[in-house]
Amino acid sequence: MDDTTQPRAGQYSKDKHQADNTSSSHPSPSTSVIFDTSDEDIEQNAPTKETSETSPADADEPPPDGGLQAWTQALMAHLVVVNTWGTINSFGIFQTFYRDYLSRPASDISWIGSMQVFFLFVVGVFTGRLTDAGYFRTVFGIGSALVVLGSLTASFATEYWQLFLSQGLCIGLGMGGLFCPVMAVLSTYFKRRRNLAIGIAISGSATGGMIYPVMARQLLPKIGFGWTMRVMALVQLVTLLVANIFMRSRLRPRRAGSLVELSAFKEKPYFLFTIGMFFNFWGVYFAFYYIGPFSRDKLSFSYDTSIDILMIMNGVGAIGRVIPGFLADLFLGPLNVVTPAAAVCTILLFSWMAIKSAAGLYAWAVVYGIFGATVQGLFPAALSSLTTDLRKAGTRMVILANWKHAMANFQPIDMAIANPKPRFVRDPETNRSxxxxxxxxxxxxxxxxxxxxxxxxxxxxxxxxxxxxxxxxxxxxxxxxxxxxxxxxxxxxxxxxxxxxxxxxxxxxxxxxxxxxxxxxxxxxxxxxxxxxxxxxxxxxxxxxxxxxxxxxxxxxxxxxxxxxxxxxxxxxxxxxxxxxxxxxxxxxxxxxxxxxxxxxxxxxxxxxxxxxxxxx
Structure with missing residues (x-):
């Protein structure tokens, strides 16, 4: 260590009651300043800049990997995913309804759902790091409030821009305070059974994908859109309130560290994984958004039946989220499961164009629902398997999230391609539409x-x-x-x-x-x-x-x-x-x-x- 560093270390030790601060002989290429260190940490761990940031195992107990508290966290995470990815997977019901209600092109409507995904991960850049720093309770509470507020304000909306701000922006911002922090916290409770625990949590997208379409189907014809959205807001309020009560962060805060850990991209497996997820999620969610309009426009399904097909696709996803996670824990590993599942999804999307009957669409929806859910459910587990320092789980989660910005624009692009012509009459002199x-x-x-x-x-x-x-x-x-x-x-x-x-x-x-x-x-x-x-x-x-x-x-x-x-x-x-x-x-x-x-x-x-x-x- 040079002369300019030694007096600084000596002054630091003097302020902390003369604790011994010895520099490492092999300093890390990426270091950060310590913001909060107790006397006991200094005496026992001799906290150099490297040790303070990269050795949390000395200060934290190993994951319980089971027990009442750990499995409670998995259940609470399940409720959170019901109100994040479950809502996103259910947007097909609004895609169909808004197209009729607002008389807007499908590509315009899809921007609402795409913004939910976009803001979920953009906000996750900050909330993931805040979770590592010890502010989990704050960001989780704010996120819950925004999700409920967005649903309530959407119930009073009558114009496209109002729905975009309430359901797209407000709910999306709220989801950003829920998903990434919860996944980061949950991964710290498990090691050997981590894939299974995350699979249980992610299966909430299947639960939400069944609950919300059923609610829409039963309530829309009876109480209208406004009160249907208010009932959904009540469900969100109750489930997220329970999650706020029982969800707990286990590790002590990691105050130091950058917002985005760019050094992770020096690891080739992690870098290739993020590239692969970028292209995977550019296409995997298209089916969940477009199967409703496709069933109505191409196969003449009714509105209720189009909700049924979406509900089936989401429901069978529970199989693709839990069982593959169990297999990954036993012997395969998450990467070895998610890769072939992504390949099957690619084949299924290409085969979609050949479907000409209702029976064929139902069969296709079941198979795609299982394998699409496998890709959705195992990407957090695969990310966790590439993260050795659990205190950096939130930061690395949001690095992957940045690559998933593809999901913010793929839906409008896909919908514009799938619906190249305006749906409504544009010229008083023609009656083609x-x-x-x-x-x-x-x-x-x-x-x-x-x-x-x-x-x-x-x-x-x-x-x-x-x-x-x-x-x-x-x-x-x-x-x-x-x-x-x-x-x-x-x-x-x-x-x-x-x-x-x-x-x-x-x-x-x-x-x-x-x-x-x-x-x-x-x-x-x-x-x-x-x-x-x-x-x-x-x-x-x-x-x-x-x-x-x-x-x-x-x-x-x-x-x-x-x-x-x-x-x-x-x-x-x-x-x-x-x-x-x-x-x-x-x-x-x-x-x-x-x-x-x-x-x-x-x-x-x-x-x-x-x-x-x-x-x-």
């Missing part, structure tokens, strides 16, 4: 409508003949019921996928008709203003603000041209073809948007309307 739009709304309203029925709001603007108007409305209603019973239930000749009986869906069709001679000859703007007033009156009185029913989003405008076009169509919907007379550009009626939906997926060009082909009803 109107059938898909109407099918989506009728499918949803079939189970969640007001008042438990589906249909449209029809404004009459032509009063030359009451008989012609009555026949036109009757024919339009028959077309819609036929469409609900046959086309919606049996697309392209396949068997019905909706568990709801077709007869019941068709029988619950009901349209509201507004007749006022003052509307004779009214244009789109006037009809739109009257529709806005009607929506405010009926939507408020029904207290159904959370239900995206078609009758409250747009109205059908029956002017004389539309009535003539309807009457020119065959009375029997079975005989309708796309090449019949009158010409295609005359077989349409007008859909006029309401004020509150005018900026959701539609161009801003005044009062908005589009053409809907009559044969598409």
């Amino acid at each position: 109107s059938r898909q739009y109407l099918l989506q709304m009728a499918d949803y309203d079939g189970s969640h409508g007001y008042p438990y029925c589906w249909g449209f709001t029809i404004f009459r603007t032509a009063y030359e003949s009451d008989e012609a108007f009555t026949k036109a409305v009757e024919r339009l209603n028959n077309y819609a019921k036929h469409w609900a019973y046959h086309d919606l239930a049996r697309p392209r000749g396949r068997e019905p996928k909706d568990p709801l009986p077709n007869q019941d869906l068709s029988s619950r069709y009901h349209s509201d008709i507004i007749e006022d001679p003052g509307l004779a000859g009214a244009d789109v703007e006037e009809v739109g203003r009257r529709f806005d007033a009607w929506v405010k009156e009926h939507l408020n009185s029904a207290d159904k603000r959370d239900v995206p029913n078609a009758r409250f989003r747009f109205c059908l405008m029956l002017d004389q041209q539309s009535i003539d076009a309807i009457l020119a169509m065959p009375e029997d919907r079975e005989t309708v073809t796309s090449d019949m007379d009158p010409p295609r550009n005359q077989r349409w009626i007008k859909l006029v948007t309401g004020e509150q939906w005018a900026d959701r997926g539609w161009p801003k060009r005044g009062r908005l309307w589009c053409r809907a082909g009559i044969y598409e009803f």
Whole structure:
């Protein structure tokens, strides 16, 4: 040690009652200043800069590797993961619901879920190090509060940006104060059984992936989106409160040390592991987000059935989280288990494009759920196996987290690729997307409508003949019921996928008709203003603000041209073809948007309307 260091050490010893401070003859290339050292530590351990930071075993007991307290920590970590990765794995229910509720592209909606993952790990950079420094209780409490607050504020959201801030930003920040610190603390309680303990904790993502979709399925049609989110917030409050009571950090704080331990990347196994996890997580979560929209758009599943398939995928994940961890503890090791599981996930994702039936999708979801859960569940255990100093577990956890920033952008990119065209009508002169739009709304309203029925709001603007108007409305209603019973239930000749009986869906069709001679000859703007007033009156009185029913989003405008076009169509919907007379550009009626939906997926060009082909009803 040079002369400039010796007086500094001597002064340090004098301040600490003349404790002996001998420098090591082989100093470490990376050292840090000691901030907090007791008299007893100095006398017994002769704390050089190297020894103070890298020899926690001298001061801390070995992991209990079992016992009531250790397994209690695993159970509490399970509850935490229910409200972090369980929520993330359940975002597919919101991906489908928000697409209908907000009328936004799937890539826009996926930013909300992606931000949860992004902030979970970005905040983990700081909370992991704070956990090592002894502030676990503080960051854990703040994280719990933010998760509950985010769910509560999301329950009052009506716009995309509000959901982005509450569900994406606030909940994501809260998750950052939960996951990384809890995994770091849990790993200090186990050594030989560490993989099993972490597997039990990570299986909480399967538990949450079943609980929250079931809650959404049962509560959304009964109490609406707002109260459903409040019930979820209550579940989060109770479970996280229990975890706050029983979760305990075991090791003494490591005050010294850098925020990010870059020296870990000098270890080749650790460096290669982080690179591999970067590319793995870029693709593994895509299935959990996209399987719901895929089942509805490609296989015509109902909203409820799309939740079922997501719930099954999450549920079987419990197998992929616990059993592989047990095998890794016995003889294989976590790296030897997670590597082939990642390879299987790759093969399954490539094979997804070949699925054309419901049975095939169910089978695929089960297999992918197991192997995808193995990759998710064993990455913390594999990281712990590469960490010899348990006091640095939090710091190394967040180093890996930095590589997982890929998850912040892969969902919007994947969704943009999977949905290359806008879902809603962009041009008033085309009706290419109107059938898909109407099918989506009728499918949803079939189970969640007001008042438990589906249909449209029809404004009459032509009063030359009451008989012609009555026949036109009757024919339009028959077309819609036929469409609900046959086309919606049996697309392209396949068997019905909706568990709801077709007869019941068709029988619950009901349209509201507004007749006022003052509307004779009214244009789109006037009809739109009257529709806005009607929506405010009926939507408020029904207290159904959370239900995206078609009758409250747009109205059908029956002017004389539309009535003539309807009457020119065959009375029997079975005989309708796309090449019949009158010409295609005359077989349409007008859909006029309401004020509150005018900026959701539609161009801003005044009062908005589009053409809907009559044969598409």
